[in-house]
Every structure is written in C-alpha cells, then in structure tokens.
Amino acid sequence: MTLDKRKAYILATVVYEYIATAEPVASQALTQKYNLGVSSATVRNELAELEAGGYLVQPHTSAGRVPSDAGYRMYVDQLMHPEQLATDDRKRIRDELRDASRELDEIIEGTTRLLGRLSKNLAFVTKPANDSATFRHIQLIWLSARTGVAIVVTSIGVSAQSMFELANDATPDDLTRLSNALNARLGNRSLREIGERDVAAATQELGLGEDVKKAVLAALHGASSADAPTLSSSGAQNLLDQPEFHDLRKLRSILRIVEEQKTLYDLVADSMNAEAPAVKIGHELGVEEMTDFSIVTVPYRFGAHAIGMLSILGPRRMPYARLMALASGTAETLSERLSDVEIK
Amino acid sequence: MTLDKRKAYILATVVYEYIATAEPVASQALTQKYNLGVSSATVRNELAELEAGGYLVQPHTSAGRVPSDAGYRMYVDQLMHPEQLATDDRKRIRDELRDASRELDEIIEGTTRLLGRLSKNLAFVTKPANDSATFRHIQLIWLSARTGVAIVVTSIGVSAQSMFELANDATPDDLTRLSNALNARLGNRSLREIGERDVAAATQELGLGEDVKKAVLAALHGASSADAPTLSSSGAQNLLDQPEFHDLRKLRSILRIVEEQKTLYDLVADSMNAEAPAVKIGHELGVEEMTDFSIVTVPYRFGAHAIGMLSILGPRRMPYARLMALASGTAETLSERLSDVEIK
DNA sequence: CCTTGGCACTCCGCTGCCGAGACTGCTAAG
DNA sequence: CTTAGCAGTCTCGGCAGCGGAGTGCCAAGG
DSSP, rough: OOOOHHHHHHHHHHHHHHHHHOBEEEEEHHHSSSSOOSSSHHEEEEHHHHTTSSSOOOOSSTBEEOOHHHHHHHHHIIISOOOOHHHHHHHHHHHHHHSSOOOHHHHHHHHHHHHHHHTEEEEEOOOOOGGGGEEEEEEEEEEETTTTEEOOOTEEEEEEEEEEEOSSSSOOHHHHHHHHHHHHHHTTTTTGGGHHHHHHHHHHHOOOHHHHHHHHHHHHHTTTTTTTTTTEOOOHHHHHGGGGSSSHHHHHHHHHHHHOOOHHHHHHHHHOOSSSOOEEGGGGGGGGGTTTEEEEEEEETTTTTTEEEEEEEEEEOOOHHHHHHHHHHHHHHHHHHHHOOOOO | OOOOHHHHHHHHHHHHHHHHHOSSBBBBHHHHOOOOOSSSHHHHHHHHHHTTTEEOOSSTSSSSSEEEEHHHIIIIIIIIIIOOOOOOHHHHHHHHHHHSSOHHHHHHHHHHHHHOOOOOOOEEEEOOOOGGSEEEEEEEEEEEEEEEEEEEEEEEEEEEEEEOOOOOOOHHHHHHHHHHHHHHTTTBGGGGOHHHHHHHHHHHHHHOOHHHHHHHHHHHHHTTTSSSSSSSEOOOHTTSGGGGGGGHHHHHHHHHHHHHHHHHHHHHTTTTSSSSOOEGGGGGGGGGGGTEEEEEEEEEEETTEEEEEEEEEEEETOHHHHHHHHHHHHHHHHHHHHHHSSSO
C-alpha cells in the first residue's frame, strides 16, 4: 500500500497527536485541531484504510486510533520533519561538558546524566572500548620483589592499570628498563595492533621471564578485552511519568534489563557505525518485554573512529524528532570534547 | 508506657506477622496462629493499649493493626531475635568476593550487586574516601614538555591519577628525580597526614616550580577531597515487588533520591563509626518522601579503620533481623577481602 | 467516484448501590 | 482480669445503569 499525500498527512498527524497526548486519536479531533479541508467522515474512511494497511490500530471498537510499529516507522523514516537542536540546549550541553573533569569516565557519566535530564527519558552511554586509542606510554612500578603495578597511558587518558604478581624476583631497575624498552618500541601505535610478539621481543631482550610479559599484556589489553562492555545510565525515574507505565510489570522488567546492561548493549551494538541516528521501535528491538519502547542511538567519535554510543530509551510514543536531534547534538559535542582531552 | 511481658510478646508478633504478610494484623489471626493462651477479646484489649501507647496504628476503624515507627523501633531494639547469617549465604558471599577482580572499584560494585540480589531490596555502598590509605608510591610520567600524568599508589591500590599541565617546561629527568624524592620522603605515611609542606620541600630542593607542586598535591588529594562522595547502588527493581509501591509517586521520588546520591549519603554518613548495624526507620530518616522506608547500614573496614558503608534500603516492613545479619556478614567479608588486596 | 451529514451501534468508564466479610469496642457475666 | 457475645463501622467486590466518545455504514449530493 502506497500512501497518497492526504493519507501521509493524516498518518503524520495521528502520530504527532498521539505522541503529544497519549490518547487514541479520533477523527473529529483531527478535523478540529488541524486544517484538513475535509470532514470527519472522510477522515474516518482514511483512518479505516490506514488501519487496513497496518499503520494504525484501534484499542477497541469505539476508540480512536493509535499508531502501530509500522506507523511509527513510516513517520520516522518519511513523514516527520527533522528538528534542529534548540540553540540554548546546545549551549547547555557545551557548558556542561566544558566544566567536566578531564577524566574519561567522568565525562561519560556527566554526559549520561545530562542526556537523561534533557531527554526526560532514560539515557545510557557505552563506555569506549579503549583498544581504539593510541599507545603513548607505559610505566611499570616496582612495589616489592614480586609485585608491581603497570600503568598504560593512551591518547585517551590513563586507560589501564593493573597490579601484577611475579613468580621470580625482579629489581626496580628491571622494570624501569623494560618500561623504556616498551616505550621505544610501541610508541604511537594503536593498542589494537600491539601483539604478544612486540612485548615478548622486549622482555627477552632484557632477559625477563614469561610472567612479566603476561603482566604487561594484561595491562595493555586487560580492559579492552573485557567481554562485558559497561555502560552508564541515568533517568530511570523519568519513565515513571509516562502513562504507559502504570503497569508495574513492564516497568520492572525494564529496570531489570537496564541493570543487567548486557541486553541493552546488544540491542544497540549494531548502530556503532551508523551515520545517522538509529531508531528501533517496539518489536524491532526483538525483546518481548520491550515491545512498548523505542531506542534512539547515536555513535560518538574519538578522532576518526566511533568508539561508543549514546542512547535514549523511552516509550514508543516518544518525540522522535526532538530526541534524535538531542542525541546527535550531544554526541557531536561529546566527540569534540574528547578530542580536546586527547593526549597528543 | 512500659511493656509487660505479654504486651511485648504481642507487639513482637504483630510486627513479625505484618512483615510477613503486609496485611494489617487482626486479633483473631494472632490467637489462631500463635499460642497466646488467651482469647481474641483479651488480645483486642491489649492491642488497644498498645495503640494508645503509640506502638500500633489502625488504617481504619474496622481494620487490624499495623506497627508505627515506634513499634518497629521497639521491635528492632528489644523484641526481635537477632539472626545469624545462613551458612550458605555466607559461602556465596565469600565465593563471589574471592572471584572478583583486585580492583577496588570493581570489588565495591560486585558487592553492591550481590547485596541487592541477596537482600531482595535496594543496596547501596559508599566508595571509600581514600585518604585513609597509606602512601606507597608516586610516579610522575613525562608526556611532553608541558604535560604529564601523576600516578599515586596507596595501600588500597592505584588510587589517583591526574593529568597535569605545566606553565614551564620540565624534562623527563626532572619528573623522575621528583618522583624519587617524594617516594623517599612520603613512604608509608597516611595520605591524610601528607601536607603541602612535604611536597613543597621536595620541589624546592630540586628547583622546580609552583605548578609542579600543585600538580602533585592534586594527585595526592584530588579524589579524596571530592565534595561529592560517590556510591554505587543496585536492585531498584526489587522495590517494585513490594505491595506498598503500587503508589507510583512514592517510587518516583525514591528513584530520584537514589539517583541523586547526595541525600542518600547524608542519611547514612553518621553511621560510619557505628559498632553494630545502624537502623533508621521511617520518619527517623528525616526525609518526607522516605517515611515508608527504612535503611540498615553497616560500615566496612580497611585495616583498623572504617572507610565506607554498606546499606540496604527497603520498605519499613523489611525483615530487619535477616537484613541486619546479611549486611553485617557482607561487610565483614568485604573487610577481609580488602585486607587481602592490601599493598604492603 | 469522492465527499458528507446523519444515524444506529458499540464499547468504555463512571457512579451509586447492595451485601458480604472483616474487625473492633463495649458490655455484662464469670 | 478474662471472656463470650453482639452491635456497629468500614472496606471491597460485583452489578446495573447511564452518559459519552467514536466508529461504520448508508444514502444523498457534487
């Protein structure tokens, strides 16, 4: 079914109106609030056809219409007017991020809270996998003959620290020499490219054992190979304002999913390299408990590469245009801020 | 009003029963389920007196009784039987903590999640102020003539890292010499004791400027002087199971408070040096929105000092004895685990 | 062939009412 | 002091009735 111009306009209006009021939209309400140029009877015919086409559903016979997933999808893809981020919102984001600390984790946390507040929904942000960063410096610190700490500085900050225990004694001098050898060898390479061979070459050259090598590798790749990518979230209480959550079971399963993190991460992972804001609506999420929700996701960059994503989770009936603009704008500002704190 | 033996027993039974059922407790239910040796009419008289004494309240005339804050308080302080932590719960806690990483933050997070799961309520844990730790090592890493990173290792782990920018050029050698001088001077002292003078002495001796001194001080005290103590929380969705939260407004304000953190921290801060589990019930919390809640708090130690607290937030009608045992046991195991990871 | 006014019909949600059930407080007797 | 009995109070679930909102359909008109 293709939509002629009038059908498209009516569908857009129904979605818009339902997003605003959370009430099923009736034919009369449409003719009164919007200048359609036809009577409510005509609109009723159109609504019936849109329902037959799968874009609308009726909660019960004598109620108005509500968009279906397909209806929202059509709205998002073709019907709605993309919005620009309001300039004062943009300013607020910029200000907030400028004042944040230089520490990556805190910047991410701050951005999450900000996004939760501005979107009035639940925001979550994935923390970057740091293997996209560039190696800058490693320092092995001697604490005792058998223990030490390895610190790795990358372009993105101090990205790993790992305590190690050794099977054989090492001297402070051993660790200093190894640090120097590694720094000379690994400088300015991407963490991803650094393999076991690079480290093995340095340790063997200095006559150090396997255990030291393992410790260094753990420091270099420890955090990056974590199988559970972490994310920060904020604004769960905003969801309670939505009339659709007067059903507590829904809310409960959502909170559980948010706390678990993994499901949430899997849902958005494929949007990491998207160009435009990615929107998943209701059933498209593929999770039974989330059929009443939608998620907007935008990646953020560090240098040329996307290293994480910023998402907004809300009821299916969310103001898509506004939230997409908000997410994009925030991601952009975050990306800029990250390049500020880059260690050159 | 003092309670004779029978009144005490009846009050204890009412509280116990209400905690179990969440329904107002009637005189007949008491005589049937518990062997009181008197009739329901007698119990009714006693209940009326307990109500006059302020220990019980009646939701409406023809309903059973419900404990008041004073009733719960009496129950917790004098009437209930303290419980021991079930041995398999203890084992689970031990296992979970043993498998956790050595990293302080992750240990705390893991403990929080565990406590949320076992308590079936909302758990939150304050992250330690690290100025209670002992200085072990500082390392200043040269990145460029004007920038560097300072890393501080304390008895509790790598506790601070701070990027700094300098007004004047410094050489890698300057920073190494300063690191050595500081390590010689500060070794094994408590972070709290280390003052500006100690650092100033070292920088002046080596002919380094004010800006380097500031950077070192920031690294030493940066995280510790943070005015916003952070905490981790887990298990918010458990609260939804409680029948008292079918009122969404309550839930909403609780979630807001949890997300804010500060109020929550202030509520438990005074229990930092408590010997036994501290319990605050309803109005005792002093926060309007929390009159239906109680909090159990237990400090955990690192070495000899309490450095943080572990709390359980739930409905006033929580199983106090069980949760107090759980919180104590977890705090104890956490304290042991922390001494395991201590850097000697 | 599309549009439109009119109308019958459906369904929801609110209100008021009733009766059953749950407890209490009181009284009078043991 | 305890207890049986009883009257009184309040809640809650179910049910009927009703108004309102909205639709679908039909027949007439452009």
